[in-house]
Amino acid sequence: MKKPTPKDGILDVEAYVPGKAKAEGVLNPVKMSANENPLGCSPQASIALASTAYRLAEYPDPRASALRAAVAEKYRLEPDRLIFGCGSDEVFHLLTETFLVPGDNTITGEYGFLQFAIRTQAAQGEIRYAREPNYRVDVDEILALVDERTRIVFIANPGNPSGTVLEGREIERLADSLPGDVLLVIDGAYREFVDDASFQDGLDLARGRENIVVTRTFSKLHGLAALRVGWGYGPRDVIDAMDRIRLPFNVNIPAQEAALAALADEEFQQRSLQLVWRWRPWLTQQIGGLGLEVTPSAANFVLIHFPATPGRTAAEAEAFLAKKGLLVRHVASYGLPNALRITIGLEEHNRGVVEGLREFLGR
Ligand SMILES: Cc1ncc(COP(=O)(O)O)c(C=O)c1O
DSSP, X not given: OOOOOOXXXXXXXXXXXXXXXXXXXXXXXXXXXXXOOTTOOOHHHHHHHHTTTTOTTSOOOTTOHHHHHHHHHHHTOXXXXXXXXXXXXXXXHHHHHHHOOTTOEEEEETTOOHHHXXXXXXXXXXXXXXXXXXXXXXHHHHHTTOOTTEEEEEEESSOTTTOOOOOHHHHHHHHHHSOTTSEEEEEOTTGXXXXXXXXXXXXXXXXXXXXXXXXXXXXXXXXXXXGOEEEEEOOHHHHHHHHHHSOTXXXXXXXXXXXXXXXXXXXXXXXXXXXXXXXXHHHHHHHHHTTOEEEOOSSSEEEEEOOOSTTSOHHHXXXXXXXXXXXXXXXXXXXXXXEEEEEOOOHHHHHHHHHHHXXXXXX
Protein backbone atom coordinates (compact mmCIF):
# COMPACT_ATOMS: atom_id res chain seq x y z
CA MET A 1 0.00 0.00 0.00
CA LYS A 2 1.20 3.51 -0.77
CA LYS A 3 1.95 5.84 2.11
CA PRO A 4 3.38 9.33 2.47
CA THR A 5 7.17 9.06 2.52
CA PRO A 6 9.62 11.80 3.50
CA LYS A 7 12.00 12.73 0.73
CA ASP A 8 15.38 11.02 0.56
CA GLY A 9 17.73 11.77 3.42
CA ILE A 10 15.21 13.31 5.82
CA LEU A 11 15.05 10.24 8.05
CA ASP A 12 18.85 10.26 8.27
CA VAL A 13 18.72 13.65 9.99
CA GLU A 14 19.33 13.48 13.72
CA ALA A 15 16.89 15.97 15.20
CA TYR A 16 18.48 18.82 17.18
CA VAL A 17 18.52 18.18 20.92
CA PRO A 18 18.65 21.44 22.90
CA GLY A 19 20.50 21.84 26.19
CA LYS A 20 18.71 20.19 29.12
CA ALA A 21 16.22 22.30 31.07
CA LYS A 22 15.16 19.74 33.70
CA ALA A 23 16.88 17.63 36.33
CA GLU A 24 15.09 14.76 38.01
CA GLY A 25 14.23 15.50 41.61
CA VAL A 26 15.42 19.14 41.44
CA LEU A 27 12.75 21.82 41.54
CA ASN A 28 14.43 24.83 39.91
CA PRO A 29 17.70 23.74 38.35
CA VAL A 30 20.18 26.31 37.07
CA LYS A 31 20.46 26.10 33.31
CA MET A 32 24.05 26.38 32.13
CA SER A 33 23.42 24.18 29.12
CA ALA A 34 22.18 26.45 26.33
CA ASN A 35 24.45 29.52 26.38
CA GLU A 36 21.61 31.76 27.48
CA ASN A 37 22.17 35.08 29.23
CA PRO A 38 22.07 34.44 33.01
CA LEU A 39 21.08 38.08 33.59
CA GLY A 40 17.92 37.63 31.54
CA CYS A 41 17.28 40.44 29.11
CA SER A 42 17.28 44.19 29.01
CA PRO A 43 14.45 45.64 31.14
CA GLN A 44 13.85 48.02 28.25
CA ALA A 45 13.22 45.03 26.00
CA SER A 46 10.64 43.66 28.44
CA ILE A 47 8.87 47.03 28.54
CA ALA A 48 8.88 47.24 24.74
CA LEU A 49 7.48 43.73 24.52
CA ALA A 50 4.73 44.53 27.03
CA SER A 51 3.74 47.54 24.95
CA THR A 52 2.86 45.23 22.06
CA ALA A 53 0.40 43.18 24.09
CA TYR A 54 -2.61 44.88 22.50
CA ARG A 55 -1.31 44.71 18.94
CA LEU A 56 -1.84 41.01 18.43
CA ALA A 57 -4.36 41.47 15.62
CA GLU A 58 -1.74 43.14 13.42
CA TYR A 59 0.60 41.47 10.99
CA PRO A 60 4.21 42.42 11.63
CA ASP A 61 6.17 44.69 9.32
CA PRO A 62 7.57 42.08 6.91
CA ARG A 63 10.77 44.08 6.43
CA ALA A 64 11.29 44.79 10.16
CA SER A 65 11.98 48.34 9.01
CA ALA A 66 12.69 50.00 12.36
CA LEU A 67 14.92 47.17 13.53
CA ARG A 68 16.62 47.08 10.14
CA ALA A 69 17.40 50.80 10.33
CA ALA A 70 18.75 50.44 13.88
CA VAL A 71 21.01 47.47 13.07
CA ALA A 72 22.23 49.21 9.92
CA GLU A 73 23.08 52.33 11.85
CA LYS A 74 24.77 50.57 14.75
CA TYR A 75 27.03 48.44 12.55
CA ARG A 76 27.31 50.92 9.62
CA LEU A 77 25.69 48.53 7.14
CA GLU A 78 23.50 49.12 4.09
CA PRO A 79 19.90 48.36 5.20
CA ASP A 80 19.03 46.59 1.95
CA ARG A 81 21.86 44.10 2.46
CA LEU A 82 20.28 42.82 5.70
CA ILE A 83 17.87 39.95 6.19
CA PHE A 84 16.06 39.12 9.45
CA GLY A 85 15.13 35.65 10.59
CA CYS A 86 13.37 33.64 13.27
CA GLY A 87 16.72 33.35 15.01
CA SER A 88 19.92 33.17 13.01
CA ASP A 89 18.91 29.52 12.57
CA GLU A 90 16.39 30.70 10.01
CA VAL A 91 19.05 32.66 8.16
CA PHE A 92 21.06 29.41 7.80
CA HIS A 93 17.87 27.71 6.64
CA LEU A 94 17.25 30.39 4.01
CA LEU A 95 20.85 30.05 2.82
CA THR A 96 20.65 26.31 2.30
CA GLU A 97 17.17 26.51 0.75
CA THR A 98 18.32 29.21 -1.65
CA PHE A 99 21.69 27.82 -2.70
CA LEU A 100 21.61 24.02 -2.45
CA VAL A 101 20.18 21.45 -4.83
CA PRO A 102 20.27 17.75 -3.92
CA GLY A 103 23.81 16.41 -4.10
CA ASP A 104 25.50 19.75 -3.40
CA ASN A 105 27.66 19.96 -0.32
CA THR A 106 28.49 22.36 2.48
CA ILE A 107 31.56 22.33 4.69
CA THR A 108 31.98 23.13 8.35
CA GLY A 109 34.47 22.34 11.10
CA GLU A 110 34.60 18.91 12.69
CA TYR A 111 32.86 20.30 15.80
CA GLY A 112 30.69 22.76 13.87
CA PHE A 113 27.33 23.99 15.17
CA LEU A 114 24.74 21.25 14.53
CA GLN A 115 22.30 23.42 12.62
CA PHE A 116 24.73 23.71 9.72
CA ALA A 117 24.43 19.96 9.19
CA ILE A 118 20.68 19.77 9.75
CA ARG A 119 19.91 22.61 7.34
CA THR A 120 22.19 21.09 4.72
CA GLN A 121 20.59 17.66 5.02
CA ALA A 122 17.10 19.18 4.91
CA ALA A 123 18.04 20.57 1.51
CA GLN A 124 19.25 17.09 0.52
CA GLY A 125 22.85 18.24 0.55
CA GLU A 126 25.90 16.57 2.00
CA ILE A 127 27.63 18.06 5.05
CA ARG A 128 31.41 17.72 5.09
CA TYR A 129 33.43 18.12 8.26
CA ALA A 130 36.93 19.59 8.13
CA ARG A 131 39.32 18.43 10.84
CA GLU A 132 39.82 20.90 13.68
CA PRO A 133 43.24 20.28 15.20
CA ASN A 134 43.21 21.50 18.82
CA TYR A 135 39.52 22.37 18.45
CA ARG A 136 40.35 25.16 16.00
CA VAL A 137 38.94 25.64 12.52
CA ASP A 138 41.74 25.08 10.01
CA VAL A 139 41.53 26.83 6.65
CA ASP A 140 43.63 24.29 4.76
CA GLU A 141 41.53 21.41 6.06
CA ILE A 142 38.43 23.20 4.77
CA LEU A 143 39.93 24.00 1.39
CA ALA A 144 40.93 20.36 0.94
CA LEU A 145 37.23 19.39 1.02
CA VAL A 146 36.01 21.90 -1.56
CA ASP A 147 34.89 20.50 -4.90
CA GLU A 148 32.63 21.64 -7.74
CA ARG A 149 29.50 20.74 -5.74
CA THR A 150 30.47 22.87 -2.72
CA ARG A 151 28.07 25.76 -2.22
CA ILE A 152 28.56 27.02 1.33
CA VAL A 153 31.29 27.00 3.98
CA PHE A 154 29.89 27.61 7.47
CA ILE A 155 32.12 28.89 10.25
CA ALA A 156 31.01 30.01 13.68
CA ASN A 157 33.49 32.53 15.04
CA PRO A 158 33.90 32.04 17.97
CA GLY A 159 32.97 28.39 17.50
CA ASN A 160 30.35 26.47 19.39
CA PRO A 161 31.06 24.25 21.33
CA SER A 162 34.80 24.96 21.04
CA GLY A 163 34.75 28.66 21.95
CA THR A 164 37.86 29.11 19.82
CA VAL A 165 38.49 31.87 17.32
CA LEU A 166 39.67 31.93 13.72
CA GLU A 167 41.97 34.89 13.11
CA GLY A 168 41.04 37.64 10.68
CA ARG A 169 43.99 36.85 8.41
CA GLU A 170 42.88 33.27 8.10
CA ILE A 171 39.28 34.22 7.35
CA GLU A 172 40.52 36.51 4.64
CA ARG A 173 42.71 33.75 3.20
CA LEU A 174 39.73 31.41 3.22
CA ALA A 175 37.52 33.97 1.48
CA ASP A 176 40.27 34.59 -1.10
CA SER A 177 40.86 30.90 -1.75
CA LEU A 178 37.26 29.73 -2.17
CA PRO A 179 35.86 29.54 -5.71
CA GLY A 180 33.73 32.60 -6.50
CA ASP A 181 30.49 30.61 -6.41
CA VAL A 182 31.00 29.32 -2.86
CA LEU A 183 29.48 31.35 -0.04
CA LEU A 184 31.44 31.82 3.16
CA VAL A 185 29.03 32.16 6.09
CA ILE A 186 30.54 33.63 9.24
CA ASP A 187 28.23 33.00 12.19
CA GLY A 188 28.86 35.59 14.88
CA ALA A 189 26.35 34.33 17.48
CA TYR A 190 29.05 34.78 20.19
CA ARG A 191 30.94 37.61 18.57
CA GLU A 192 30.23 40.19 21.26
CA PHE A 193 31.86 38.07 23.97
CA VAL A 194 35.28 38.32 22.32
CA ASP A 195 37.38 40.77 24.31
CA ASP A 196 40.33 40.96 21.93
CA ALA A 197 40.22 44.34 20.17
CA SER A 198 42.04 42.95 17.14
CA PHE A 199 39.30 40.36 16.50
CA GLN A 200 37.70 40.62 13.05
CA ASP A 201 34.08 39.58 12.94
CA GLY A 202 33.88 39.54 9.15
CA LEU A 203 31.55 42.53 8.72
CA ASP A 204 34.32 44.68 7.25
CA LEU A 205 35.38 41.88 4.96
CA ALA A 206 31.79 41.24 3.89
CA ARG A 207 31.24 44.86 2.89
CA GLY A 208 33.34 44.60 -0.23
CA ARG A 209 32.89 40.94 -1.20
CA GLU A 210 30.40 39.01 -3.26
CA ASN A 211 30.69 35.73 -1.38
CA ILE A 212 30.44 36.46 2.37
CA VAL A 213 27.39 36.41 4.62
CA VAL A 214 27.78 37.34 8.29
CA THR A 215 25.06 36.31 10.75
CA ARG A 216 24.27 37.61 14.21
CA THR A 217 21.67 36.92 16.87
CA PHE A 218 19.71 38.59 19.66
CA SER A 219 19.62 35.30 21.57
CA LYS A 220 22.92 35.47 23.45
CA LEU A 221 24.24 38.89 24.50
CA HIS A 222 20.79 40.46 24.37
CA GLY A 223 19.14 37.54 26.17
CA LEU A 224 16.19 37.33 23.76
CA ALA A 225 16.43 33.65 22.82
CA ALA A 226 12.70 33.18 23.47
CA LEU A 227 11.76 35.71 20.83
CA ARG A 228 13.87 34.27 18.00
CA VAL A 229 15.53 37.18 16.23
CA GLY A 230 18.68 36.95 14.13
CA TRP A 231 20.01 38.70 11.06
CA GLY A 232 22.35 38.22 8.16
CA TYR A 233 24.40 40.72 6.16
CA GLY A 234 25.54 39.81 2.69
CA PRO A 235 25.81 40.75 -0.96
CA ARG A 236 22.65 42.37 -2.35
CA ASP A 237 21.97 39.58 -4.85
CA VAL A 238 22.34 36.90 -2.19
CA ILE A 239 20.03 38.69 0.26
CA ASP A 240 17.54 39.45 -2.51
CA ALA A 241 17.35 35.77 -3.50
CA MET A 242 16.87 34.63 0.10
CA ASP A 243 14.21 37.27 0.66
CA ARG A 244 12.09 35.81 -2.14
CA ILE A 245 11.49 32.58 -0.24
CA ARG A 246 11.44 33.98 3.29
CA LEU A 247 8.11 33.59 5.08
CA PRO A 248 6.73 37.12 4.92
CA PHE A 249 6.06 37.66 8.63
CA ASN A 250 8.89 35.61 10.07
CA VAL A 251 9.82 38.06 12.86
CA ASN A 252 6.79 38.91 14.96
CA ILE A 253 5.89 42.31 16.42
CA PRO A 254 6.90 41.64 20.06
CA ALA A 255 10.23 40.29 18.78
CA GLN A 256 10.91 43.28 16.54
CA GLU A 257 10.06 45.78 19.27
CA ALA A 258 12.00 44.02 22.02
CA ALA A 259 15.06 43.59 19.80
CA LEU A 260 14.97 47.27 18.91
CA ALA A 261 14.91 48.24 22.59
CA ALA A 262 17.63 45.71 23.46
CA LEU A 263 19.94 47.08 20.81
CA ALA A 264 19.72 50.52 22.39
CA ASP A 265 20.30 49.29 25.95
CA GLU A 266 24.06 49.59 26.16
CA GLU A 267 24.00 49.39 29.94
CA PHE A 268 22.52 45.89 29.89
CA GLN A 269 24.92 44.79 27.17
CA GLN A 270 27.88 46.05 29.18
CA ARG A 271 26.67 44.30 32.32
CA SER A 272 26.32 41.04 30.40
CA LEU A 273 29.78 41.35 28.90
CA GLN A 274 31.42 42.25 32.21
CA LEU A 275 29.90 39.14 33.78
CA VAL A 276 31.37 36.88 31.10
CA TRP A 277 34.73 38.66 31.08
CA ARG A 278 34.99 38.43 34.85
CA TRP A 279 34.09 34.75 35.21
CA ARG A 280 35.44 33.20 32.01
CA PRO A 281 39.11 33.42 33.06
CA TRP A 282 38.20 32.43 36.61
CA LEU A 283 36.33 29.29 35.50
CA THR A 284 39.10 28.40 33.06
CA GLN A 285 41.73 28.74 35.74
CA GLN A 286 39.80 27.03 38.54
CA ILE A 287 38.69 24.07 36.47
CA GLY A 288 42.17 23.78 34.98
CA GLY A 289 43.42 23.72 38.58
CA LEU A 290 41.31 20.61 39.19
CA GLY A 291 43.38 18.85 36.56
CA LEU A 292 40.80 19.06 33.75
CA GLU A 293 41.74 20.53 30.39
CA VAL A 294 39.73 23.63 29.46
CA THR A 295 39.82 24.90 25.88
CA PRO A 296 40.51 28.67 25.99
CA SER A 297 37.19 30.30 25.12
CA ALA A 298 36.26 33.62 23.56
CA ALA A 299 32.54 32.98 24.05
CA ASN A 300 30.06 32.85 26.96
CA PHE A 301 30.85 29.22 27.76
CA VAL A 302 33.80 26.95 28.37
CA LEU A 303 34.54 23.51 26.97
CA ILE A 304 35.94 21.06 29.53
CA HIS A 305 37.59 17.77 28.70
CA PHE A 306 37.32 14.69 30.91
CA PRO A 307 39.19 11.42 31.00
CA ALA A 308 37.46 8.35 29.57
CA THR A 309 38.11 6.51 32.87
CA PRO A 310 34.89 5.04 34.31
CA GLY A 311 33.81 7.09 37.30
CA ARG A 312 35.36 10.26 35.89
CA THR A 313 33.72 10.64 32.50
CA ALA A 314 31.99 13.70 31.09
CA ALA A 315 28.62 11.91 31.10
CA GLU A 316 29.01 11.03 34.79
CA ALA A 317 30.12 14.57 35.63
CA GLU A 318 27.04 15.93 33.86
CA ALA A 319 24.79 13.61 35.90
CA PHE A 320 26.63 14.51 39.12
CA LEU A 321 26.19 18.25 38.54
CA ALA A 322 22.54 17.75 37.54
CA LYS A 323 21.85 16.16 40.95
CA LYS A 324 23.11 19.40 42.46
CA GLY A 325 20.75 21.36 40.25
CA LEU A 326 23.40 22.53 37.79
CA LEU A 327 22.55 21.66 34.20
CA VAL A 328 25.47 21.60 31.78
CA ARG A 329 25.81 20.26 28.25
CA HIS A 330 27.40 16.95 27.40
CA VAL A 331 28.54 17.52 23.82
CA ALA A 332 28.72 13.94 22.56
CA SER A 333 26.43 14.91 19.67
CA TYR A 334 29.16 17.34 18.56
CA GLY A 335 31.66 14.50 18.33
CA LEU A 336 33.06 15.29 21.77
CA PRO A 337 31.95 12.40 24.02
CA ASN A 338 34.56 13.30 26.64
CA ALA A 339 33.62 16.94 27.02
CA LEU A 340 31.10 19.18 28.74
CA ARG A 341 30.18 22.69 27.69
CA ILE A 342 29.26 24.99 30.53
CA THR A 343 27.63 28.38 30.03
CA ILE A 344 29.19 31.07 32.18
CA GLY A 345 26.64 31.92 34.83
CA LEU A 346 26.13 34.09 37.88
CA GLU A 347 28.86 34.06 40.51
CA GLU A 348 27.17 31.54 42.83
CA HIS A 349 26.53 29.16 39.95
CA ASN A 350 30.08 29.39 38.63
CA ARG A 351 31.35 28.70 42.13
CA GLY A 352 28.84 25.87 42.42
CA VAL A 353 30.18 24.26 39.24
CA VAL A 354 33.77 24.39 40.46
CA GLU A 355 32.82 23.00 43.86
CA GLY A 356 30.68 20.33 42.21
CA LEU A 357 33.50 19.26 39.93
CA ARG A 358 35.97 19.23 42.82
CA GLU A 359 33.66 16.92 44.71
CA PHE A 360 33.07 14.76 41.63
CA LEU A 361 36.79 14.27 41.03
CA GLY A 362 37.54 13.71 44.70
CA ARG A 363 35.01 10.95 45.24
C1 LIG B 1 27.06 28.96 16.89
C2 LIG B 1 25.61 29.29 16.96
N1 LIG B 1 25.05 29.89 15.92
C3 LIG B 1 23.75 30.21 15.92
C4 LIG B 1 22.95 29.91 16.98
C5 LIG B 1 21.48 30.12 16.86
O1 LIG B 1 21.05 31.25 17.38
P1 LIG B 1 19.56 31.76 17.18
O2 LIG B 1 18.96 31.70 18.51
O3 LIG B 1 19.75 33.13 16.64
O4 LIG B 1 18.87 30.88 16.18
C6 LIG B 1 23.49 29.30 18.11
C7 LIG B 1 22.61 28.96 19.24
O5 LIG B 1 22.92 28.24 20.13
C8 LIG B 1 24.86 28.96 18.08
O6 LIG B 1 25.41 28.34 19.10
